[in-house]
Amino acid sequence: xxxxxxxxxxxxxxxxxxxxxxxxxxxxxxxxxxxxxxxxxxxxxxxxxxxxxxxxxxxxxxxxxxxxxxxxxxxxxxxxxxxxxxxxxxxxxxxxxxxxxxxxxxxxxxxxxxxxxxxxxxxxxxxxxxxxxxxxxxxxxxxxxxxxxxxxxxxxxxxxxxxxxxxxxxxxxxxxxxxxxxxxxxxxxxxxxxxxxxxxxxxxxxxxxxxxxxxxxxxxxxxxxxxxxxxxxxxxxxxxxxxxxxxxxxxxx
Amino acid sequence: xxxxxxxxxxxxxxxxxxxxxxxxxxxxxxxxxxxxxxxxxxxxxxxxxxxxxxxxxxxxxxxxxxxxxxxxxxxxxxxxxxxxxxxxxxxxxxxxxxxxxxxxxxxxxxxxxxxxxxxxxxxxxxxxxxxxxxxxxxxxxxxxxxxxxxxxxxxxxxxxxxxxxxxxxxxxxxxxxxxxxxxxxxxxxxxxxxxxxxxxxxxxxxxxxxxxxxxxxxxxxxxxxxxxxxxxxxxxxxxxxxxxxxxxxxxxxxxxxxxxxxxxxxxxxxxxxxxxxxxxxxxxxxxxxxxxxxxxxxxxxxxxxxxxxxxxxxxxxxxxxxxxxxxxxxxxxxxxxxxxxxxxxxxxxxxxxxxxxxxxxxxxxxxxxxxxxxxxxxxxxxxxxxxxxxxxxxxxxxxxxxxxxxxxxxxxxxxxxxxxxxxxxxxxxxxxxxxxxxxxxxxxxxxxxxxxxxxxxxxxxxxxxxxxxxxxxxxxxxxxxxxxxxxxxxxxxxxxxxxxxxxxxxxxxxxxxxxxxxxxxxxxxxxxxxxxxxxxxxxxxxxxxxxxxxxxxxxxxxxxxxxxxxxxxxxxxxxxxxxxxxxxxxxxxxxxxxxxxxxxxxxxxxxxxxxxxxxxxxxxxxxxxxxxxxxxxxxxxxxxxxxxx
Numbered sequence: 001x002x003x004x005x006x007x008x009x010x011x012x013x014x015x016x017x018x019x020x021x022x023x024x025x026x027x028x029x030x031x032x033x034x035x036x037x038x039x040x041x042x043x044x045x046x047x048x049x050x051x052x053x054x055x056x057x058x059x060x061x062x063x064x065x066x067x068x069x070x071x072x073x074x075x076x077x078x079x080x081x082x083x084x085x086x087x088x089x090x091x092x093x094x095x096x097x098x099x100x101x102x103x104x105x106x107x108x109x110x111x112x113x114x115x116x117x118x119x120x121x122x123x124x125x126x127x128x129x130x131x132x133x134x135x136x137x138x139x140x141x142x143x144x145x146x147x148x149x150x151x152x153x154x155x156x157x158x159x160x161x162x163x164x165x166x167x168x169x170x171x172x173x174x175x176x177x178x179x180x181x182x183x184x185x186x187x188x189x190x191x192x193x194x195x196x197x198x199x200x201x202x203x204x205x206x207x208x209x210x211x212x213x214x215x216x217x218x219x220x221x222x223x224x225x226x227x228x229x230x231x232x233x234x235x236x237x238x239x240x241x242x243x244x245x246x247x248x249x250x251x252x253x
Numbered sequence: 254x255x256x257x258x259x260x261x262x263x264x265x266x267x268x269x270x271x272x273x274x275x276x277x278x279x280x281x282x283x284x285x286x287x288x289x290x291x292x293x294x295x296x297x298x299x300x301x302x303x304x305x306x307x308x309x310x311x312x313x314x315x316x317x318x319x320x321x322x323x324x325x326x327x328x329x330x331x332x333x334x335x336x337x338x339x340x341x342x343x344x345x346x347x348x349x350x351x352x353x354x355x356x357x358x359x360x361x362x363x364x365x366x367x368x369x370x371x372x373x374x375x376x377x378x379x380x381x382x383x384x385x386x387x388x389x390x391x392x393x394x395x396x397x398x399x400x401x402x403x404x405x406x407x408x409x410x411x412x413x414x415x416x417x418x419x420x421x422x423x424x425x426x427x428x429x430x431x432x433x434x435x436x437x438x439x440x441x442x443x444x445x446x447x448x449x450x451x452x453x454x455x456x457x458x459x460x461x462x463x464x465x466x467x468x469x470x471x472x473x474x475x476x477x478x479x480x481x482x483x484x485x486x487x488x489x490x491x492x493x494x495x496x497x498x499x500x501x502x503x504x505x506x507x508x509x510x511x512x513x514x515x516x517x518x519x520x521x522x523x524x525x526x527x528x529x530x531x532x533x534x535x536x537x538x539x540x541x542x543x544x545x546x547x548x549x550x551x552x553x554x555x556x557x558x559x560x561x562x563x564x565x566x567x568x569x570x571x572x573x574x575x576x577x578x579x580x581x582x583x584x585x586x587x588x589x590x591x592x593x594x595x596x597x598x599x600x601x602x603x604x605x606x607x608x609x610x611x612x613x614x615x616x617x618x619x620x621x622x623x624x625x626x627x628x629x630x631x632x633x634x635x636x637x638x639x640x641x642x643x644x645x646x647x648x649x650x651x652x653x654x655x656x657x658x659x660x661x662x663x664x665x666x667x668x669x670x671x672x673x674x675x676x677x678x679x680x681x682x683x684x685x686x687x688x689x690x691x692x693x694x695x696x697x698x699x700x701x702x703x704x705x706x707x708x709x710x711x712x713x714x715x716x717x718x719x720x721x722x723x724x725x726x727x728x729x730x731x732x733x734x735x736x737x738x739x740x741x742x743x744x745x746x747x748x749x750x751x752x753x754x755x756x757x758x759x760x761x762x763x764x765x766x767x768x769x770x771x772x773x774x775x776x777x778x779x780x781x782x783x784x785x786x787x788x789x790x791x792x793x794x795x796x797x798x799x800x801x802x803x804x805x806x807x808x809x810x811x812x813x814x815x816x817x818x819x820x821x822x823x824x825x826x827x828x829x830x831x832x833x834x835x836x837x838x839x840x841x842x843x844x845x846x847x848x849x850x851x852x853x854x855x856x857x858x859x860x861x862x863x864x865x866x867x868x869x870x871x872x873x874x875x876x877x878x879x880x881x882x883x884x885x886x887x888x889x890x891x892x893x894x895x896x897x898x
Contacts, residue, residue: 012809028534028535028537030534030535030537030647031535031537032539032645034539035537035538035539036537038537038539038760039537042758042760042761045758045802045804045813046756046758046802048804049804050804050805051804051812051813053810053812055327056501057326057331057333057500057501057502058331058333058335058336058500058501059500059501059539059540059542060336060540060542060543060641061641061644062335062336062422062425063326063331063333063335063336063500064328064330064331065326065327065331078644080640081644085641085644085645086644087644087645087647089647110471110810111809111810114810116327117327117328118327118328118448120328121328121329121330121436121439121446121448124330124432124433124436125436125437125439125440126440128433128436129391129392129433129434129436129437130390130391130392130433131437132387132390132391132434133312133315133434134308134311134312134315134387134434134710134711134714135383135387135711136390137383137386137387137389137390137391138386138390139386140345140385140386140388140389140403141347141402141403143389144397144400144401144402145397145401146401147397147398147399147401150394150395150396150397150401151397153392153394154394154396154419154420154426157394157419157426157429158422158425160425161328161330184392184394185392188392188394190389190390190391190392191392251440252441
């Protein structure tokens with residue numbers, strides 16, 4: 001396949017940035033999308049140009065490091081698939097493909113397609129855990145967990161923090177990410193003692209980090225490569241309301 | 254041989270003697286403690302945030318130490334432990350199927366082909382049960398039975414069901430547990446987290462590890478960070494082969510730099526080639542994807558009986574198929590350990606019976622399991638893996654058997670550590686895959702997660718206290734001549750890499766190095782091949798420093814520069830791996846020397862000559878390395894020819 005790529009180039013946070021067109025020929029349908037970018041970068045290096053910076057690591061769709069807006073869709077056209085797992089057989093000869101970074105107030109661009117998603121870590125640090133210092137754990141079978149709850153907790157825990165939900169959201173909201181962690185922990189008996197301080201802490205941190213509010217657009221769950229369901233946000237809202245009514249503070253307060 | 258000389262043996266591993274089941278208790282009791290008020294004045298650097306590094310940093314901070322943590326990813330949650338799929342072993346015996354700490358210990362020593370240290374492995378089996386408790390308390394969503402209790406499954410090399418799992422994402426869920434504990438400590442101000450930072454040098458002051466030199470990968474700034482002790486949890490070196498199941502960023506630099514500063518590197522040739530990976534599809538291939546070993550619980554491995562049988566798999570009748578693992582190893586069948594399954598796949602492909610476009614592949618077939626259990630049950634167990642397979646290959650494994658082939662997956666070798674997980678440099682501790690410790694010459698499935706968390710949550714926090722309590726360290730800062738020198742070395746190396754300005758990319762060198770290693774230091778090794786590889790590696794390394802092109806500058810994000818530094822270190826490691834493989838004139842576990850096999854093609858150990866850990870000392874560029882032997886004693890598990898038949 002021969003393709004035209006239009007890629008966002010931005011040398012650093014201060015640069016305004018622009019789309020630049022590149023021609024890439026002889027692309028195999030068996031290549032992954034990132035392997036296609038590797039080919040482009042090899043060529044750019046040899047012709048004395050600066051290669052395109054993009055984040056990636058495991059290339060198995062689990063580390064959450066890669067994240068590209070491909071033709072305006074987070075992670076591209078294939079549902080349930082991260083950019084690294086997207087293969088070129090999803091495209092056709094002669095296609096023009098636009099490649100851009102995540103765009104959200106909370107995710108400033110570092111360079112080209114690389115953004116800073118540190119805001120997600122701040123949300124977790126503000127309560128996205130169960131306090132269980134090493135050595136303090138009771139015997140694992142002391143607390144059975146109903147299989148349905150365990151399965152639902154797992155489904156929410158599958159989030160890889162790639163940030164596609166934020167990039168797809170018209171408000172740049174991080175609610176699906178926040179709700180996924182809250183859902184996992186609030187479904188488990190181990191997560192009950194901190195349930196209400198956790199939701200206050202995480203939602204406050206979410207808002208402080210510059211994410212927008214949720215208006216139930218549902219774009220987040222549509223692009224989520226792990227299929228985190230939208231009803232997690234409903235759960236978050238219910239818990240937040242209860243927490244406010246109870247006058248719960250933030251963790252440790 | 255002029256490649257190495259032999260130095261003094263390693264006499265003391267610090268492991269207590271006496272009954273093996275009491276050693277860890279006694280070590281913990283004998284270890285000195287640091288009182289809580291003093292812990293606040295002590296700083297520990299932890300490099301890497303995977304299962305080992307993340308759990309260690311969180312636990313040390315909980316205990317009151319000041320911790321500085323570093324990772325090259327943009328978040329500690331992305332360390333490559335996250336990609337581990339299948340599960341984690343623990344001797345809980347919830348199945349009442351005859352498991353025990355002693356059996357896990359026995360299986361692990363045997364699985365490692367009698368090349369690991371009994372004291373360490375027993376400790377690992379002991380703390381395995383605490384790990385499950387700890388992770389459940391953190392909210393790790395393990396698979397459960399309808400009664401609400403934890404489910405387990407079988408893994409290779411064991412006849413009991415002791416593997417706990419969270420669908421095909423066990424590593425992810427365990428890592429997020431550790432990550433959340435770490436983030437809690439970051440939020441409390443007890444851990445200073447440095448993402449997108451890469452350790453490029455170790456600072457050794459008066460023979461002790463006292464700090465590291467790091468590069469901020471976003472700004473390019475080089476800085477020197479000092480501490481009371483340094484912990485390396487930087488993972489394995491499988492990417493020396495270019496193609497492996499490791500994440501693209503995985504590298505040996507942290508441990509290699511420590512090796513050059515005096516830490517011995519042990520058993521570098523012990524590489525695990527995982528039998529169930531998706532085969533290479535073309536020259537563009539940038540990495541290989543593992544299909545979890547858990548699939549071998551229900552999938553049956555086969556090739557056509559006849560050479561060159563090109564029919565579609567469903568058109569090949571049952572009696573013209575060779576379920577070769579079930580045929581050769583009737584008692585373990587498809588669940589033989591990884592090294593054995595990999596070599597068997599290579600053998601049938603070498604015979605011309607491989608399948609798929611490249612003929613380097615074998616079938617992993619779920620038809621029987623789907624008939625027996627129903628498609629729904631298979632979906633529930635392996636759904637995400639099947640989807641991943643289809644995304645990558647474009648084939649539906651519910652309809653067509655998967656094609657799999659072995660690929661580099663894990664490295665059992667690593668920096669040598671004593672029983673306390675301390676390297677030969679005092680104050681430098683090494684945990685997780687980065688050390689050589691517990692897996693001998695072959696790691697059993699679901700044991701990497703166990704070891705990473707055992708080291709990080711339970712072992713290191715006890716043993717590092719003993720070091721920190723053993724006498725006040727002199728106060729040093731980044732202005733110390735040794736620190737200044739280490740920093741200057743880093744800056745000089747970056748300047749040299751940028752200055753070559755040649756005509757080949759870093760990746761082109763890395764790929765070529767990988768081919769040499771796969772061909773000569775991969776699944777089967779021979780004296781002639783290894784000697785050839787050493788010559789080729791040396792020549793290629795010279796060419797690298799003459800012809801590599803690293804665009805851009807050292808200021809700011811430069812992914813080519815990061816890769817160049819890592820590949821430069823891989824060249825040096827590759828040579829040591831080949832020397833180690835050459836000197837070990839026996840076959841054991843993942844190290845298979847063509848000259849040393851039993852009449853039926855199994856690994857032939859030579860316990861009289863090689864029942865030792867090979868710990869290599871660096872003595873200078875171009876100088877022969879020095880071999881130090883740590884003799885292995887087997888008091889409980891007596892070495893036998895491993896048999897899974």
